[in-house]
Amino acid sequence: MADIETDVVVVGAGPAGSTFARIAAQHGLDVVVFDKRKEIGNPVRCGEGLGVAEVMKEGLDLPRYTYSIEIYGAKVVGPKGQEIILRNENTRGWVLERKYFDKWLAELAIGKGAKVYAYHRAFDVKRDADGITLYVADGDEKVKEIRAKMLISAEGMEALIARKLGFPTVHRLYDVDTCYQYEMEPYDHENLIELYFGNEIAPRGYVWIFPKAHKRANVGIGIGAHLATGNKRGGLPGATPKVFLDKFIVNDVQLKEASSLLNFGGVISVGEPINKFVDDRVMVIGTAAKQVDPIHGGGIELAMEAGVMAAEAAAKAFEKSDMSKDFLYNNYEAVWRSTRGKEIETRLKLRKALESLSDDDLNHIFDTLSGDDVLAVMEGKLAGPIAKVLKGRPSLLKVLKPLMLG
Amino acid sequence: MILIDHDECIFCGGCSSVCPASAIELRGTRVATYPEKCIDCGLCVKACPANVIEMFKGIKRVEDLPEEVRKKYNV
Numbered sequence: 067m068a069d070i071e072t073d074v075v076v077v078g079a080g081p082a083g084s085t086f087a088r089i090a091a092q093h094g095l096d097v098v099v100f101d102k103r104k105e106i107g108n109p110v111r112c113g114e115g116l117g118v119a120e121v122m123k124e125g126l127d128l129p130r131y132t133y134s135i136e137i138y139g140a141k142v143v144g145p146k147g148q149e150i151i152l153r154n155e156n157t158r159g160w161v162l163e164r165k166y167f168d169k170w171l172a173e174l175a176i177g178k179g180a181k182v183y184a185y186h187r188a189f190d191v192k193r194d195a196d197g198i199t200l201y202v203a204d205g206d207e208k209v210k211e212i213r214a215k216m217l218i219s220a221e222g223m224e225a226l227i228a229r230k231l232g233f234p235t236v237h238r239l240y241d242v243d244t245c246y247q248y249e250m251e252p253y254d255h256e257n258l259i260e261l262y263f264g265n266e267i268a269p270r271g272y273v274w275i276f277p278k279a280h281k282r283a284n285v286g287i288g289i290g291a292h293l294a295t296g297n298k299r300g301g302l303p304g305a306t307p308k309v310f311l312d313k314f315i316v317n318d319v320q321l322k323e324a325s326s327l328l329n330f331g332g333v334i335s336v337g338e339p340i341n342k343f344v345d346d347r348v349m350v351i352g353t354a355a356k357q358v359d360p361i362h363g364g365g366i367e368l369a370m371e372a373g374v375m376a377a378e379a380a381a382k383a384f385e386k387s388d389m390s391k392d393f394l395y396n397n398y399e400a401v402w403r404s405t406r407g408k409e410i411e412t413r414l415k416l417r418k419a420l421e422s423l424s425d426d427d428l429n430h431i432f433d434t435l436s437g438d439d440v441l442a443v444m445e446g447k448l449a450g451p452i453a454k455v456l457k458g459r460p461s462l463l464k465v466l467k468p469l470m471l472g
Numbered sequence: 473m474i475l476i477d478h479d480e481c482i483f484c485g486g487c488s489s490v491c492p493a494s495a496i497e498l499r500g501t502r503v504a505t506y507p508e509k510c511i512d513c514g515l516c517v518k519a520c521p522a523n524v525i526e527m528f529k530g531i532k533r534v535e536d537l538p539e540e541v542r543k544k545y546n547v
Binding site: 224 | 497500520
């Protein structure tokens with residue numbers, strides 16, 4: 067006899083899991099969510115940027131305590147220091163306080179009737195013809211058995227339960243950026259997210275400065291993990307994200323005088339989504355499915371969006387009593403791939419083109435493009451900006467060609 | 473096998489997400505490693521943002537590690 071019986075069990079109470087739980091519970095399903103962290107939303111492993119689109123689409127109103135400041139747009143900086151300002155209606159957003167934002171999303175789910183357990187680590191899973199059994203260990207390592215008709219993996223980067231269910235959630239080194247971040251103070255800013263590019267600055271990645279309230283800022287870096295060389299492995303000494311970030315900071319007029327309040331790091335996915343999101347009685351959503359923007363590594367919006375899609379699919383599945391892989395595919399995975407999936411594909415090609423550019427090429431692009439051009443690129447309208455770049459530097463045709471074909 | 477400097481580890485789980493052998497897991501407040509599963513590929517060493525993982529190729533048991541290594545990592 068199981069300790070808990072429910073319609074749906076969700077692994078992970080991040081933005082994906084809590085959004086799923088909220089919508090599924092709203093549809094009348096019994097939903098139980100487990101998160102291994104002692105406190106939902108903590109520790110924070112994120113740059114904390116969120117764009118306006120998803121929140122608007124869902125009609126959510128962020129309470130003041132869930133974010134640090136509002137953002138109007140972005141400042142993108144090239145290797146030589148060229149600045150391009152991106153600012154319009156769609157570039158608005160927030161730098162969140164993830165600790166409170168994630169808790170708020172979980173509370174919304176609880177408000178709709180979902181049950182959330184923090185400090186419960188899912189460690190094993192078994193599936194049979196009639197349902198799924200998930201094994202979780204609480205803070206005292208006491209094991210509980212959860213019996214559900216459906217399981218949602220919203221586990222984030224590691225996705226151990228999804229892995230045990232046969233989903234290819236292991237990341238290739240080439241497809242992750244290894245990241246380091248400080249919270250620093252004081253930093254004067256213009257309510258713009260700042261992104262710095264260049265092979266000397268951050269090979270196959272970028273440095274970000276996400277401003278926060280009270281002159282604080284998240285100052286972080288991501289570099290291609292395949293280019294990082296742990297010096298303990300006997301390779302190039304010092305090619306770690308922290309070393310690159312520290313170099314950036316001592317060269318920055320403001321930051322070199324600033325203090326650091328918090329250090330942390332992590333690994334983010336910049337590769338393609340996994341090749342299947344569903345199986346019988348199972349859906350994988352958010353970062354666990356590698357639904358992450360390949361350019362900037364952001365995953366909150368995509369996670370919330372997939373949470374909504376999967377919850378709608380779950381509601382239909384329970385209505386029709388059909389938890390089959392095919393049903394879940396048609397109602398969640400196919401919908402995602404034909405909409406957001408297309409956009410991610412284009413952005414992955416863009417990432418691959420960008421990473422093959424030298425600083426000289428990057429400088430040419432930064433000197434050539436305007437803010438409107440870059441905004442067009444971000445929206446997937448590549449033809450105009452590419453033509454502009456090629457006009458001054460036809461040699462880039464080879465690199466940019468894959469982008470023009472689709 | 474690998475050893476982790478737990479004092480310097482920032483507990484991000486990056487090692488676990490790139491481990492192709494499921495030999496690393498976040499457990500409680502510590503990163504657990506399973507030397508018997510480790511295939512000495514070194515991907516975790518490269519992915520680690522804090523640079524706190526060291527690999528010892530071909531070694532499967534703590535007892536077979538050099539004395540100074542065992543002292544350093546307190547294993």
